[in-house]
Amino acid sequence: MPDPLLPEPLLTVRGLTIDIPVGGGTLHAVRGIDFDVNRGETLCIVGESGSGKSLTSLALMGLLGGRIDRRAARMEFDGIDLTGANKRTMRALRGDRMSMIFQEPMTSLNPAYSIGDQLTEALLLHRDISRDAARARAVELLEKVGITAAASRLGQYPHQLSGGLRQRVMIAMALMCEPELIIADEPTTALDVTIQAQILRLLVELGREMNMAMILITHDLGVVARVADKVAVMYAGELVETGSADEVFNAPMHPYTRGLLRCIPQPGKTERGARLGTIPGIVPSLVGKVSGCPFRTRCDQVVDACRQDVPHRHPGAGEHAFRCVHENGLRAGGEVVT
């Protein structure tokens, strides 16, 4: 429950559930997740493939396909109810107050239209503004995202740009209407590390400058640690641990979070050439009835109680929370392996 002294969060999600009909049953892809995003805040949703993190972002934008069933106890963007929002309301929000950046800029930019046309499209749609003013705004934003000779780029087509430039154009496009919330799904995964650092830096700086909230979906723990204010670790359709970046990375509680951090080589911490930690097994099937802790099939702390409902735990005074039958994420007598 939100603290009455704090301002209402920009985005509130309670009990978001996504069911996908598949041959022979229902895939319970996302099951009752809760989170808030405040203005100007960056939430990173981190998870592996099949965790439901991308579906969550599409659900927020109202971009799930028609066959997919999305339910939520509460889903509000700045007081606007998104659960019952009709197409018109969503269209008015999308691209204006909330916008999205996709992983693959080549497939999300339309090859048949010039950069200038695509940049100004949303602005001309949502605002009463002249074409010239829209183009001026496009040039301004292209410069802001670090594109040189911005005016001359407006006439270019996506295939004439490199991957890094295309992603910058995507960002500029997402910023055209000065959205209050940006949802970025793996925005730098397809890019080189050097370009990745630049793009992320740009996103963080622009977010701060424009007091924009951001939901960043990624599998890269390094990106999360450097960018996030808040972290939500997602596994098999559930948020298993949430908290500030500091809490989740420096005091991880859930066995999955701890396992993930052991899996990646950490320069300066992991000994070169030593064996890395592993999480054995695979993500369970989410078709049919799903009960208990979804991580129990791979967990090194598993006990019989993991088949039952798993309680939410709040270890500290802050927002840090995780779901585990064990009070500190460890089986009695178990110890933290690092």
Add this chain to the structure above:
Amino acid sequence: MTATSKAETPVLELRGVTKTYSVKQGLFGTAKPLTAVNDVSLSLGRGQVLGLVGESGCGKSTLAKILLGLEAPTQGEVRVDGERIDAADRRKLARRIQPIFQDPYSSLNPRKSIEDIVSLPLLVHDVGDSASRSKAVREILDIVGLPARVMQTYPSQMSGGQRQRVAIARALIMKPEIVICDEPTSALDVSVQSQILNLLGDLRAEFGLTYLFISHDLAVVEHLATRVAVMYLGRIVEETQVADLFDTPRHPYTQALLKSVLTPDPGQGVPDTELGMEYPNPIAPPPGCHFHPRCPVAMDKCRTDRPYPVATPDGHVECHLFGGEQTQPTKSA
């Protein structure tokens, strides 16, 4: 030049390898040369892991293709155990160098069973009869951590990690000396990635394998490699022992690459790599040092004169900051 401190012959040696493509721009454009790999010399001792890093388009994949015999170098030669390998002799090369590719979804033929996929090298090289091949497949699958039961299954029935294990089994069944790993874990989930990295490390120790490990993930390279080569626009601009490179990076490009590594340390923010934006067009590389337009410490000389390799205690660096005058032309030593 690469310093080979050991007296033994390197298991893999490249001398002045160059690959030039002819690229046509547009429908009626004239063909222009694109030098994907530019006069690369490297040598690698047995059991070493050479990490090859660089941005996309720097030529690292072309170099891998040359080593696999999938492309012939325009100039220069590749030696395995001191013996010159002609790219035309692919069958001979195949017994000694095998690849593991990035995408386990594209590297296994979806129409073939796992047994057929893994036994293909034996079949092609006429090794044993069908019973002994089947036995060899079972053994190698066991080594990579897959039960014999998977032999009759198809790639579509497996997860990414399992597929990558199959690809490793296929690469190892001929007992090659060198394995070219081209981004072997970048398509995998974090938890699966560490399993495959551990497996690669174990296999190296067990079979004395030598790896060329191409990756964009510098943390992974630092973890697995014994030596590291940094590639930029077809040139190896720095090559040295792993500890030396990560502890005291010399080339400004290496420094920028290391800066761009995002370690999972909260609160540190995203670093400024101080690199310019654009990877230059390889068809029209900048004059002088190819890196100078993005280099934060570029000098006048960098804009006109190309640098030459300078020996460092464990390897070499190619940058005017460390000398690199044209004192000794490097044309095939």
Add this chain to the structure above:
Amino acid sequence: MSDMTTDPLLAQITGPTPGQLLRRRIFGHQGLLIGAVVLALLVLVALFAPVLAPHDPYAQNLLERMQPPVFLGGTWNHPLGTDHLGRDYLSRLIYGARVSLLIGTIAALISGLIGTAMGVAAGYFGGRVDAVVTFLINVRLAMPVVLVALAVVAIMGGSLQVVIVVLGLLLWDRFAVVMRSSTLQVRGREYVAAARAVGCSTPRILLSEIMPNIVNNLIVVVTLEMAHAILLEAALSFLGLGVQPPTPSWGLMVSEGKNMMLFEPWMVLIPGAVLFVLVLAINLMGDGLRDVTAPENRS
């Protein structure tokens, strides 16, 4: 069961094999099943024509000319009536299925061989081979099939063999185009590079790595071109330049019936209808095959 839990890696290999998946999809596709059943029936009719036909299709009986079919007041002796020479219409229809299917199959086979060889070579080798093949495809596409077929048949004289060969040599363009692009797609896959790195010879790569992954597209084109060839044969025969009388061909039957069309429309409608049913069945099957094999291509 027990080692499923001890071996987490194995636990997940439970999905169907590609073969099982294909079977499941085929039996879940109505259009494909209908097309296949109708086509199978027509093939059986063609094979057992001598058993099924009530009369000799060539036997003339000028006393019983132009008898109407049984549903228009005819007798059961000639269920579908007789033609202008008193030949039993049903028998000619049954034997006509042989001509149509023979021409469709063999023409598609010949053009399939030519087109596949050209397309796969162009897609795999690229460069000059591709340039030559692309040029040949363009030349072929610039030729109007019907006019060229008419001209050749007019010179060589119409016969079953000539029609088959002419159609076989003319209908390879779609095979070449489709096989070229499918090969291009598959050639870039890493398993092809892996096979090359293993030391596989080019023929082996083409046969065991490329072909199995493009054969589904090939089957689809085969069905389409079969239907195409059957229609072209009918058209040529109708124009008098295809199969020559007295061979029973559906196209020829339509042609012979056209003079009576205003008085005895069934003489045109009956062969026209079976031709329509055959072509529809083949196309249903082709479309169905494309549907059931496409999802695998995507994954």
